[in-house]
Amino acid sequence: MAQLLLLLLAGVAVASRGDREPVYRDCVTRCEETNCTGTKLQDFWAEQPIYMRLTGWVCLDDCRYQCMWHTVSLYLTEGYAVPQFHGKWPFSRFLFFQEPASALASFLNGLANLLMLRRYRSSVPPSCPMYNTCLAFSLVSINAWLWSMVFHTRDTALTEKMDYFCATAVILHSVYLCCMSILPFLPCWWTLGLRYPSFANAFGALLIVLFACHISYLTLGRFDYSYNMAANAIFGMMNLVWWLVWCVRRHSRQPYLWKCVLVVVLLQSLALLELLDFPPFLWVLDAHALWHFSTIPLNVLFYSFLKDDSLYLLKVNSDVLKLD
Numbered sequence: 001m002a003q004l005l006l007l008l009l010a011g012v013a014v015a016s017r018g019d020r021e022p023v024y025r026d027c028v029t030r031c032e033e034t035n036c037t038g039t040k041l042q043d044f045w046a047e048q049p050i051y052m053r054l055t056g057w058v059c060l061d062d063c064r065y066q067c068m069w070h071t072v073s074l075y076l077t078e079g080y081a082v083p084q085f086h087g088k089w090p091f092s093r094f095l096f097f098q099e100p101a102s103a104l105a106s107f108l109n110g111l112a113n114l115l116m117l118r119r120y121r122s123s124v125p126p127s128c129p130m131y132n133t134c135l136a137f138s139l140v141s142i143n144a145w146l147w148s149m150v151f152h153t154r155d156t157a158l159t160e161k162m163d164y165f166c167a168t169a170v171i172l173h174s175v176y177l178c179c180m181s182i183l184p185f186l187p188c189w190w191t192l193g194l195r196y197p198s199f200a201n202a203f204g205a206l207l208i209v210l211f212a213c214h215i216s217y218l219t220l221g222r223f224d225y226s227y228n229m230a231a232n233a234i235f236g237m238m239n240l241v242w243w244l245v246w247c248v249r250r251h252s253r254q255p256y257l258w259k260c261v262l263v264v265v266l267l268q269s270l271a272l273l274e275l276l277d278f279p280p281f282l283w284v285l286d287a288h289a290l291w292h293f294s295t296i297p298l299n300v301l302f303y304s305f306l307k308d309d310s311l312y313l314l315k316v317n318s319d320v321l322k323l324d
Contacts, residue, residue: 094284110148168211257309274291
């Protein structure tokens with residue numbers, strides 16, 4: 001759940017004021033001609049730290065980075081607002097981390113998922129009907145935060161797509177998780193769920209096909225940012241409404257559902273941090289990084305809900321089998 005709005009709020013890498021600025025463009029051209037050819041290029045490779053080379057930083061990237069700060073300095077000297085470059089605010093690079101604060105926040109979110117997964121596995125027996133579903137959701141979430149960290153470390157066409165696609169996978173898996181949570185309480189449970197899991201398998205297969213079609217459309221042609229945002233907005237709103245309606249209807253029977261409601265509400269509220277969209281504080285901490293940091297405790301609360309829900313379903317399942 002803490003990953004739910006990742007794609008909805010991610011910035012689109014388009015031309016910005018900074019990279020359209022003639023001063024910036026001329027600086028990059030001169031730098032590339034001077035430092036990225038012949039013996040100068042060999043000197044660059046010889047002097048570049050090994051960790052920069054291993055993470056794919058090339059001479060042109062270094063020119064863009066240096067010229068970005070040259071342009072920012074001129075803007076501030078003339079009293080103009082800080083411009084964005086290639087759809088992003090200027091960030092002070094730390095080692096090979098392009099956006100160090102967001103990369104750190106993504107790492108901490110992934111770590112929180114990993115630690116809470118260990119706690120979940122120690123509290124919930126594998127015989128629980130939701131055990132494998134929750135385990136898969138956790139692994140999908142950890143993978144998404146890993147790619148989020150990679151993307152904020154090194155923004156390339158590949159890492160951007162992996163960040164988007166993995167976040168979509170979390171949203172769709174959350175939809176599946178919600179379906180599996182409510183299935184035992186539907187009137188048709190005995191027909192479609194417990195004895196014959198064909199419905200759950202068919203619904204999961206449908207989501208996989210939907211995910212595959214989504215990726216294919218965005219990969220085979222030009223990446224359609226507008227479609228990507230719209231599609232994930234639909235997936236996300238469907239997921240949020242489904243969770244909220246179910247929790248409100250069942251809260252008297254399952255008191256722990258307040259945890260899920262609180263996560264959903266806080267996730268929506270904290271996402272408003274993105275609307276601030278201010279230049280990075282100390283050239284490191286921006287609104288996107290703040291939003292990532294704010295989702296860390298939500299992982300703890302949501303896994304607490306998953307544990308309570310799994311144990312409750314285990315009890316319901318056990319009681320039903322005794323009556324059979």
